[in-house]
Amino acid sequence: DSGVTQTPKHLITATGQRVTLRCSPRSGDLSVYWYQQSLDQGLQFLIQYYNGEERAKGNILERFSAQQFPDLHSELNLSSLELGDSALYFCASSVGLAGGPNTGELFFGEGSRLTVL
Amino acid sequence: GQQVMQIPQYQHVQEGEDFTTYCNSSTTLSNIQWYKQRPGGHPVFLIQLVKSGEVKKQKRLTFQFGEAKKNSSLHITATQTTDVGTYFCAGPMYSGGGADGLTFGKGTHLIIQP
Numbered sequence: 001d002s003g004v005t006q007t008p009k010h011l012i013t014a015t016g017q018r019v020t021l022r023c024s025p026r027s028g029d030l031s032v033y034w035y036q037q038s039l040d041q042g043l044q045f046l047i048q049y050y051n052g053e054e055r056a057k058g059n060i061l062e063r064f065s066a067q068q069f070p071d072l073h074s075e076l077n078l079s080s081l082e083l084g085d086s087a088l089y090f091c092a093s094s095v096g097l098a099g100g101p102n103t104g105e106l107f108f109g110e111g112s113r114l115t116v117l
Numbered sequence: 118g119q120q121v122m123q124i125p126q127y128q129h130v131q132e133g134e135d136f137t138t139y140c141n142s143s144t145t146l147s148n149i150q151w152y153k154q155r156p157g158g159h160p161v162f163l164i165q166l167v168k169s170g171e172v173k174k175q176k177r178l179t180f181q182f183g184e185a186k187k188n189s190s191l192h193i194t195a196t197q198t199t200d201v202g203t204y205f206c207a208g209p210m211y212s213g214g215g216a217d218g219l220t221f222g223k224g225t226h227l228i229i230q231p
Contacts, residue, residue, distance in 0.1 A: 002159070035221070042123075042205065042223035043160065056210060058220075090159060105150060105162035106207075106219060 003027065006091050006109035014117055018079040021112045025072055025093030031055070032074040033094075033106060034066055038087040049074055050096075081116045088113050121208045123222030131230050136193040138225035140206035147209055149182055149189045150219065155202040163191075163204075193227075201229050 003026035013019055025032050034046040045058035049068035060066075063081075068074040078085060092106040120143045130136050140149065148167045152160040164173055166182035166189060173180045179192045193200055203226050207219040 002161075033219075043207075043221040045210070045220055058210075092160075105165065106152075106160075108159040108161070110159050 002107040002109060004091060004093050004107050004109035006089075006112050008112055009110065010113050010115075012115045012117065013081060015081055015083060017081050017116075018077065019081065019114065021076040021078070021089050021091075021114075023074045023076070023091030023093075023109060025074070025091075026107050029093035029095050029107070030072065031094045031096060032068055032072070033092040034060075034074070034076050035090040035092065036087045037090060037111070043090065046076070078114070081114075083116050086114055086116045121206060121220050121222040123206055123225055125225055126223065127226045127228065129228045129230060130196050132198060133195050136196050136200070136227055138191050138204050138206075138227075140189045140191075140208075140222055142187045142208050145186050147186075149186075150207045151180060151189075151191055152205045152207060152221075153202050154205065154224070158202075160205060196227070196229055198229055198231065201227055203227070 005024040007022045011019055030051045033048045035043040036046055037043050046060040047066045048056040052068050063079050066076045088111045090108050090111045092108045094106050122141045124139050128136055148165055150165045151163040153163055154160045164180050169186050170184045171182040177194045181190045189206055191204055203224040205221050205224045207221045210220045
């Protein structure tokens, strides 16, 4: 158990709909990251928050948005869903800003599997 | 932006054979991390390398960071069925404010045939 909690685990919805994915980071972790993993694809970085503020953006579509709340949990909102948005969405957390030489690893949740029909 | 390339994408080995995956960056990395994702699971941190030329071992796994800090490798000796999964390398992304998160390679899928 990584200590990162993601809900829901599975979600099936239709094209054009909107969904919200939720992530609770490990206790004490200030950074939250969202990654998208499609079939046979690597982990595509979407967005990162640190202590409530957006820190970095990756290949996140304009239809997607996210935020980190004062209690440090985060939500990823996906709207106007398309078939191609079907993927596994991972949330990860770290104590500080991962990537620096002394900031250690990312802890991943178990993911939210989104299926768009 | 920074890119991290990994090869091969797939590797089939017989149980007991060795396995190596390679990671190359378009830019010099301050550090590199390796993760393992079991089938149906989530990525789990294996190790972080920081120093030029660094070599670290974890039982049958050997991790190397290149002298120029632009490439890295993971070598598994005498693979076992428990080694099955996808191995990712990840390097830091940089914005104007410093290191922000990790960019992952596409991973190497290790498939072991008994």
